[in-house]
Every structure is written in C-alpha cells, then in structure tokens.
Amino acid sequence: MHLSTQFWKLVNTVPVVLLLSSPVLADYKWPSPQIDALERLLYEGTEFSGFPIATLATNCVERAADSPSPIAAEWLRLAYHDMATFNITAGTGGIDSSIYFELDRDENVGAGMVNSMNDFFNTPNKYISRSDVIGMGAAWGVAGCGGPVIPYRGGRVDATTAGRPGVPQPQEDLATHTQDFALQGFTPTEMISLVACGHTIGGVRKSDFPTVVTEGEPGVDTDPNGVLIINMFDTTQHYDPNVVTEYLNNSTQNPLIVTDDVSRRSDLRIFSSDGNVTMNSIADPASFANTCQSLLTRMIHTVPTGVQLTDAVQLNPFKIRVAQITVINGQVVLRVMVRLPQPQSGPNPFQITKNVTIFWCDRYGVNANCAGNHTNSASAQIVTFIGIQSPIADALDTHFSTFEFRAPLTNASASSFWFEVTDSTVPGTVVQNNGGGGYVIEQDTLIYSPDLSTTSQVGDTVNYNIVAGVLGNIEPTSAQLNIFDRQPINNTFPISLPLFSTANFTQDTTIASVGGYVFYSTTITINSQGATVDFDFVVNGKDLKLDFIAPVEILVNHI
Template sequence: MYVPYKMRYSLSTHVRKRSSPPTRATMVRTSGPDTMLLLTLAAVASGPVAAYSWPDPKIDLLESILYQQNGYRQYGLAFGVSPCTNMANMQETGRDDSAEWFRTAYHDMATADVQTGIGGIDASIGFETDRPENKGKAFNETLSFILAFQSARSSMADVIALGGLFSVGSCSNGEVIIPFRGGRIDALEAGPTGVPQPEEDLDTHTAAFARQGFNVSEMIGLVACGHSIGGVHGENFPEIVDVVDDINNQASRQDFDETFDNFDNSVAKQFVANTTQNPLAFGHNETTRSDFRIFNADGGELIRKMAESQQFFWDTCTTLLERMINTVPKGVKLTDVIEPIPVRPNNLFITVNPNGTQTISGEVRILEDGVTSANRQVLIHLKSRDGKNISSNPVVATTQNGLQVVGYYKNLPSFTSYTFTTTVPTTVGVSAFDVQLKDGNTDITNTNGGGGFPFQDALITQAESTCVGLEFFSTKSNNTLNISVAVRDDMEFDTVQLWVPKPVNMIGTFSTRFEPTSTELSKTESLNGTGYSIYSGSYWFTVDSVGPMKTFDLFASGPNGVVYNNFTRWADFNVCQ
C-alpha cells in the first residue's frame, strides 16, 4: 500500500530580459482520457521524475492543502470530513460530508468516455445538479463548502478530487491513502449525461463502467468501495428507501452497512453473509437492487475476496479510487504524485527600513522523520544580491509550541516550522538562501538543487502597509486590496503592475472561473538613502458570497529586465482599518 511522507512563496520570482507582461491561461473545456487497465493511470505523463525545486507553481499550493491539514498554517479542507461523521450543514440530520464528497467526485467522473476523451473529473458536475441522475443537495452543498479552496493554482476539479481522497482517508483512519496528482482543468459548461442509476439493468451498468474505463471486475470493486460509507436518502429516493419521521434522521438515510462511517469491508462481508441492510442489494424495490446485480456479475468471486480480507479490500480500493480521481479529459496532463516536500520556505517577506536596511523574515517548514532530537538546529545561510554569502555566521531559525502541523488520520506526515528574521543593508540585499539542518551527528545543507531558495528584493510587497477588505451586501461581497510595494530604484522599471486572477461567477454552478486582470501601480514615495521607492495601488471586485481563494502577482519591467513576484494570498495580510 502506498504510504506518503504551507506555503506561500510571495518572494519567489524570476528575473528575465525584457518581455511582454505575464499571461494567464484561461480555463478551457477539454475532452477525456484514454482507456485504462487495472494497474494503469489515465493522463499521467511517463518518463523520469524530475527532482523538486522550490517553488513549483504546479504543485506547491496543492501540497499545502493535501498535507497541512491541522495545526500551524493549516488548510482546512480535510477538516470538513474529520471525523468521518462530520456534517457542515448542521440543519439536517442523517447526512455526512464524507459520503457526499465522495459521491460528488464519482458523479463528476462517471460521465467520462475514455474512448472519445470526453469528461472525467473536471468540475462539470456543478452545471449538472438539476439532472435526475444527480438528485439531492449533496453536490451543491459540497461545492459551496470546497469553493474556498479553489484558486488560480488549485482548480475546482482538483479540489473535488482532494475531497474524495480526504473522505476515504478519514473514514479509513489513514488505511487508504490515495496518491494524488494535480493539474485538472475546470469545465466551463455541463458535460454529457450518463451517471449509472439504480433502476438500470446489469448490461447497462456494465456498459456505463466500460465507458468510464472499468471492466466488470473493476466495476464490482469500485461500487463496493464507494458504498462502504454512507447510504441512500429516502428524501431523494423514496422509491428505494421509506421516508421516516425521525428528528435524528431527517434525510431518511438507510445505511449501506452497519459501519456507514468506517471505510471497511463490512459492505462486502454483510452481502456475502446475506445479512446486509444495503437497500441497493436487498431493498424492497427489486428494480433498484443494482448492487445485488453488480456484486454477482462475476458469480460473486470478487465480492467474496473483498469480504474475506480487510487488507485486500483496502488495497483494491486504493488502486481503483486512484484511477477514478485520475480519470480526466483528454489533453489534461496530471503532475507526478505530490509527495510532502522535506524542506520548503513559507511567508518570506522583506521590509525596507528608513535607515538604509531591510528586515528579512520568513519560515522554513521541515518534514519530521520521527527521530529528530529537541536539539536540532536550523541555520539560514543568506546570499547577497550578487550571490555571495552575506555572513560567515548563519541566521538561526527557531521554533516553539504551536508551530507544528499534523494530519487528521494515520499515515500522514507531520511538520515543524522554524521562523527567522535578520537585517541587512539595502546596498547588500538578498537573492537566495540555503538551509542547514544539524541534529546530533547529522549535518545536511539543503541548497534547493544548487541555486538556493530564491528570495529576490527588487519587487517586494510591504506587508505592514498592505491590507485587505471584505464587505458583504445581500448575497455578494466586495473584496478590496490596498497594496504597497517597495521597488529597487536601480532596476529602472518602466512599469510596475498588480495582476489579480479575478474570480468570476458562472451561471449554473458554485464554481468560478478566473479572469486575468491588471492595474498599474503608481510611485508614491521615494525612500531616501535606501535605494527604494514605494509604489501603491488598489484593486477590488465583487463576487457571490466569500468566493474562492484570492491571490495576486506583481510584475515589473524595464531596461534591466523583468521581475515577477508570484502568487501571494490576500489572506496573509491584515484587514484594513
């Protein structure tokens, strides 16, 4: 079984020769994956895995959401299904997020046609919630919860896949850890119909799963895995489950097995033992006994194996569910499996001071290996603007209680963050740093592939004088960013711009699209004796409710080159007073 081991890179930039302003790829509708075999993955690039170098815009944010679940600088997506019985909508009993998040991921994938390359996990489910094949509140309520984690670098489709992954991880207490790859692209419209329905016959189900890329045996396994948690809601399917008057079960849910909140093989064991309460196996409506027909499609061979061995059940589900979330439209190229990054910076800032110095601060997140001593030293070796070591004495980074992050369930990594701050003359500047880890007899220096962790000082947000505002009216919100940027005078920039991936609401779905927008920043102050000037500006937009994760980029160009300061979160700044 696969067992794996936050991030902001506000000052991770690239300096290049003069070129046009940055472009942002717009979201496009694409088509679906090639046919898959049991142990193969759709749309996964082949070839050697490149060594990680920070920052990597394709995976860094997703790695944060995936692994920084609970604790310091946590991303709260996994909280929605932790514990497995959690339900964000406390107004109705008889429901839980874990089963509904998993159902959302499957229904989004279920219309895929691997031969034509149309469909897969692409967030088209948001446009399809009014279809009879997508009954219930689960889909819209799932999307409205996870919307906060959609961003310019984490598509709604990626977040839907993460939601399914977290559901299974939480409900199995980490026994099923699905390897995750990012890079899914959001659809801008509804996809085809074709989610399998309980009243359909076996031939229809077999054809539907074949269209998705799964043979008969895989169909049986996938259904058993999916029906290990949750149940059928009578309020949505009264023809399958009776509607009951029960304050503790307002959704009139009948569970698939006796351990509806535990991702285990009970659904298989109880079916084989003929003691099942699964309404899709032995419900009063024979027409809708789809699980009975599917589980017996191979004469009952696979479901018996899944019933006999909990580990076989988990291993089978790990393989099939990885394939499920990796079923994506044709042309979508997923990343390599996102592993926890051993050493990575967070929240790097430079503040230009009136006395001709600049305060350099940040954090380093260290992956724990379980054997670290309390005497570990984390040393930061800063490099000057010209690439030389600033001092023979490294900056000491320190930690304390409260700077740890852990997972909500077993088999997940834990991290400790170490903070540092120092001051250097503005004439010296900073361009990068290495991280030295000393622990007992171990002394390792991480150079980020040889060039150090980038930390440019030509185009830097001034955190203390930057703020954000959020004002609600009706069902919408005004989002305002007032930004202050220190710009190095010797770069002689002709233009300094703020770029914002503006969230734009789409009709018929909770998901948003991002529209690249820019505004010029104006020089408002010269900081005499520092070699810097301050550029300022504001940007605002209106979006339904709170909306997705808000970020911004900075861009400047001139005769001495182009500088990008990419992907800074609005949430990392104080609220405007």
C-alpha cells in the same frame, strides 16, 4: 545569481545524518509553484484564509447532528459523479469539474453535491484547479475515514460546459450499468469493486430517493427528532470491507440491496453479477484496501485526453513555505519560513527537537555570492508547531513545525540562502541547499510588503491595499497587478468562468522610503479568499514579476 561550484563543494563537506524518513524528492527543485501549492494543500489541508478545509473529512465526521452521513462520503460521491462523464473512446470527460454544470440532471440529485461544492468554494487557486480539488477531496475523504492513502497527481483542467450524462442510476438494469462503467474505462469485475469501494461509507437519503428509503411518513424526510432519514450502506462509518462482508453473510442494511423497490436494487444486481466471485475476493481488509486504492487512484486521475498531470505529489521533507525580501517594522529583511514534518506518534510528539539555521550570501559588494567564503547566518525568530493537518498527513503519522526567519539585510542584500538542521535526538548536521545549488533569490528590485499592505471593509466588501517596493529612484514604465480568481460570483451554480482582471500601481507618497525602496500601491476587491495576484513591473527596461500572492493572507496574517 548562482554560487560557485567550489563554494558548494565546501558546504557539502559538512557531515550529514538523515533526520527524516520521508522520501527524498530527487527531481524537485525550489521554486516549483504548482507542486509547491499542491503539496501544501494536500498535506497541510489549509486554505489561504487559514481555514482547515481537509479536516472536514477527518475521523469520518458527520456534516451535522441532523445529517448523519459523513462529509467524506459526499466528497467521494462528487468525485465519482464528475468522473462518470468520461468517454474512453472519445477521450473526453473525466474529473474536470463539469459536474458544476450538471446539477439539473436526475443522476446528480442530492444536497451532498451542493454541500461539497460549497465546502470547496475558497479552495481552488491559480495553480490548483477546481477539478484538482475534487480529486483531492476524494483522497482526503478516504484517508479521513481510515482508508488507504490514494496517491495524488495535480494538473487537471476545468471544463467550461457540461459533459455527457453517464452516472449509473438505481433503476437501470445490469446491462446498462455494465455499459456505463465500460465507457468510463472499467471492466465488469472492476465495476463490482468500485461500487463497493464507493459504498463503504455514506448512505441514501430519503429526500433524494424516496422510493428506495421509505421509512417515516410519506413526504417527510426527517424522523421525529428532526434528523434526516438516511439508510446507511453498512453498519460502520469507517472505510472497511463491511459493505462486502455484510452483503456476503446476508446481514446487510444496504438500501440498494434490500429496498422494497426491487427495480432499484442496483447494488444487488452489480455485486451478484459474477456469482459473488469478486465480492469474496475483496472481503478481507487487505484485499479491500489494495483494490480500492488501485481503483480510486485510477478514478481520480481519469482526465480528458491531452491533459498532462503532474507526477504523484510527495510530502516534502524540507519545505520552503515563504521566501521573500520584504519590509517589516521599517526594516528590509530576508523573510523565510520552512516547514518540517515530525511523527505524531512517539513519547513526545509535540516536542520540537530540531534547530534550523539559515545562511545567505550577499548580492552586492566585495562579498557578493559568498566571495572568499563569506556568509551570513541567523537563527529562527519564530518556531511554531502546526496542530492541524490533512487526513493524508494523519495517515502518514505526520504533523508539522515551522521555523521563520526575519534576518535584517544591509545594502548588500541577499542573492541565495541555505540551511543547516540539527536534531537534539540525533547526532550530526543536515545541509539543505536545494539539491546543491542553494535557494536562489532571482532579483531584489521588486518586492512585496504584506506588512505595509492593509485592508478595509465597507459592508460585506473587503478592500485590499497591496503595496510593492521598487529599489532605487527609478520610476517603473509599467506597474500592473494581475488578479486571478476561479470562484463563482455569489456562490451560484452553474459557475462563472475564472475571473481575470488587472489594476495599476501608483507611487504611494504616504509611505516613507525604506532601505532605498520606493513604494507603490493599488486597491482591489476580490470575490473569494482563493484569489491570487501577480506583480508585473517594467523597471529600467527589465521585466520584473512576483507570482502567486494571496491578498487574503494580509487579512488573516496566515502564511
């Protein structure tokens, strides 16, 4: 149900002062499930379970005390090795997660590959592919080490088999390297820059390349303190041009330049291939950052022909994180959570100065759709500062606060909602109305109740009892739960294909009716915390759906 044009003309007469410097998302309308999911993960960096996956790259942190290479370097390497299967002539390969089927190749040697895959085990979901996460991990890693923000687009499609071999190896000659990069779509000049952009963080493990890194006892991969022997590419673990400047001033420690095994001095052959013209051109920080931003943007968006990527995912300055009619504590409520960004810098970075009020229209009765300009309103019951965000949000000087509403509903229910936002530091009021049409609630006949849903555990298996409500005493002719899980079973590689399964709801007479809703439940198990479910009911001849529900959020109470 949509509001009248006259009503929105009235609402839009409220004086407006722009509170945020974030770009307006001119083409965005809520809901947009894929964009909503991508934006939340890209900037908040948190999985459904509440685990802040992106923070593993924050501050270029090392994986462990005995493994001094940054996690970010492993994520960046994973992305390049996945992309390296691209064939520009055939339009095949690219970042498509085929790397998960290619770990048996010498070109993909290294514990960092499996480490990264394990990092991302629970991150993909219905709207974010495994290959989307690989590209996002590279962007997080670069930003987490102080590098440029890489514009990010989603929509990659996961491969189901291995791609062609294509990763350059240290022992190969310059002609082979040049040919490999050309097939990936890069010129000789771009090859030089891209290698430098990839080798400004991280290093080479002795366990992976024992003829390149020869320190310590033969066959022993750790030093006397038990720390893995890794020769770093330069003297800083920061995304900077030191890998370039140290090469140019002959102080480099880059093992692929100075190794005693001359046949494996691949960086030396590549960097010097044009007489150092390119290396000199990217030696200053601004040139290095701009060049790497451009090349890495191309790299993470190299996909097979026919794959349609989204536009660049921008930070949403007013994000609807949750919007549902549901049952909480025995009462039908309109539950909405919105997220607002605020600067990390400034005199009071942790002070929430904004106030958000929700307004909504009745769905039924004489005031349906705000007839006669009748509206309902409520203030946020729960205001929370989110203290964790992705390295990309950090680079944009942004962290977040959320405002949650749990507005009791009468039999009139709700058809749409909108907001007014004020800021104690800025005069005026901002109306947030989804570009003018309000945030529309398409139906209230079928609802999901996380509050009534439960979990139980037997050994390592968690069972999720999912509860749906149907309005009125009308038995559904079909009540199905569709389960989608991208994750490998038992964390094995090569990976299994995505799991599609179904379960049927039955009426749950142990739950008393609330507000005219009769409840149905089903119990499922899932392989991973990234699994999602969709409700698919037929009630009174109407096909009703609820999309993209994460069962794990019942367990962790994190939405």
